Amino acid sequence: MSTENTTEIKKTVPQAEDFLPIMGTDYVELYVGNAKQAAYYYQQAWGFQPVAYSGLESGSKDRVSYVLQQGKIRLVLTSPLQPGGEINAHIDKHGDGVKVVALWVDDARKSYEETTKRGAKSYFEPKEVSDEHGHVVLSGIHTYGETVHVFVERKNYSGPFMPGYKEYKPNFQVKDVGLKYIDHMVGNVGWNEMNKWCEFYAKVMGFAQMVSFDDKDISTEYTALMSKVMSNGNGRIKFPINEPAEGKKKSQIEEYIDFYNGAGVQHIAVATDNIIETVTALRDRGVEFLYVPEAYYDDVLDRVGEIDEELEPLKELGVLIDRDDEGYLLQIFTKPVLDRPTMFFEIIQRKGAQSFGKGNFKALFEAIEREQNLRGTL
Numbered sequence: 001m002s003t004e005n006t007t008e009i010k011k012t013v014p015q016a017e018d019f020l021p022i023m024g025t026d027y028v029e030l031y032v033g034n035a036k037q038a039a040y041y042y043q044q045a046w047g048f049q050p051v052a053y054s055g056l057e058s059g060s061k062d063r064v065s066y067v068l069q070q071g072k073i074r075l076v077l078t079s080p081l082q083p084g085g086e087i088n089a090h091i092d093k094h095g096d097g098v099k100v101v102a103l104w105v106d107d108a109r110k111s112y113e114e115t116t117k118r119g120a121k122s123y124f125e126p127k128e129v130s131d132e133h134g135h136v137v138l139s140g141i142h143t144y145g146e147t148v149h150v151f152v153e154r155k156n157y158s159g160p161f162m163p164g165y166k167e168y169k170p171n172f173q174v175k176d177v178g179l180k181y182i183d184h185m186v187g188n189v190g191w192n193e194m195n196k197w198c199e200f201y202a203k204v205m206g207f208a209q210m211v212s213f214d215d216k217d218i219s220t221e222y223t224a225l226m227s228k229v230m231s232n233g234n235g236r237i238k239f240p241i242n243e244p245a246e247g248k249k250k251s252q253i254e255e256y257i258d259f260y261n262g263a264g265v266q267h268i269a270v271a272t273d274n275i276i277e278t279v280t281a282l283r284d285r286g287v288e289f290l291y292v293p294e295a296y297y298d299d300v301l302d303r304v305g306e307i308d309e310e311l312e313p314l315k316e317l318g319v320l321i322d323r324d325d326e327g328y329l330l331q332i333f334t335k336p337v338l339d340r341p342t343m344f345f346e347i348i349q350r351k352g353a354q355s356f357g358k359g360n361f362k363a364l365f366e367a368i369e370r371e372q373n374l375r376g377t378l
């Protein structure tokens with residue numbers, strides 16, 4: 001585990017209060033119907049490496065979890081072993097989806113105190129769990145929908161993941177695809193709820209607003225949405241929050257809310273240093289990406305100027321390009337990775353740009369509309 005401490009982390013978003021503070025995303029936990037098969041998918045298709053396991057063999061009677069890692073991205077895939085209970089209820093209502101966005105903090109007790117005194121609803125009170133590798137302090141609060149944040153203090157722990165887990169070392173090994181860290185995680189919330197949840201992140205977590213997009217920025221002829229991006233002080237945690245907006249046809253956010261039965265995590269953006277290699281590897285292993293019409297590439301360089309990469313492989317893969325004052329970025333979006341049209345991934349490579357691809361919204365949403373049309377949900 002990293003021994004990095006908070007004093008080394010530079011503050012990049014001066015308006016943010018940063019009273020927690022957060023060093024990064026610790027893990028993302030999905031509640032899924034079949035964790036064993038989901039773990040295989042994320043290893044085989046996405047190149048995540050096995051790290052830790054909790055289940056009957058490690059003394060867990062009611063649930064099983066697989067912990068996978070690539071770069072700094074840690075996924076936990078959890079399924080229930082018995083009928084009833086909160087995990088089954090979550091899967092019944094939402095399908096597979098993100099339950100926990102865990103945040104790596106220096107002091108989980110203080111993080112709980114600071115956020116609950118500012119109005120956060122408790123998920124669980126601070127608790128210490130330990131084994132022969134040391135101890136971890138955990139606490140949790142609720143956020144939008146049934147999603148929660150767990151604060152993880154692991155400075156006194158040296159095991160593979162957490163007490164209760166043992167090392168997971170299957171014979172099956174795959175090569176990673178070059179994913180480095182979580183760039184941002186987007187939440188979809190219901191009609192007129194965006195501001196409420198941005199205020200939650202500002203007031204309860206001390207985050208500041210980076211940018212906002214209204215329905216004029218993010219609309220096509222048919223559909224629209226609104227979005228604001230909230231960031232913590234060191235910029236390591238960026239949470240854009242989307243809400244649906246009125247259009248001629250059904251917003252992709254409304255489609256998500258309908259199938260997820262409420263607010264939840266829409267996409268996880270993961271960073272790479274070489275998007276061409278990463279996306280080529282993912283595609284070869286069966287990950288499906290949104291299709292962008294070839295015409296997008298006819299004038300893209302007029303819009304974004306010179307870039308280091310050859311245009312041809314980007315076009316072949318369907319990678320989108322955008323530029324802001326600080327540089328440019330390359331990005332691509334997968335189709336939903338679950339049966340319900342809910343969660344998907346974004347692969348992003350930043351070459352200076354700190355924005356989110358505003359210039360691509362129209363091309364992207366037209367691509368999503370084509371998919372919605374095929375599903376009969378437009």
Ligand SMILES: [Fe+2]
Pocket residue numbers: 184186267269346356
């Ligand atoms: Fe994104």
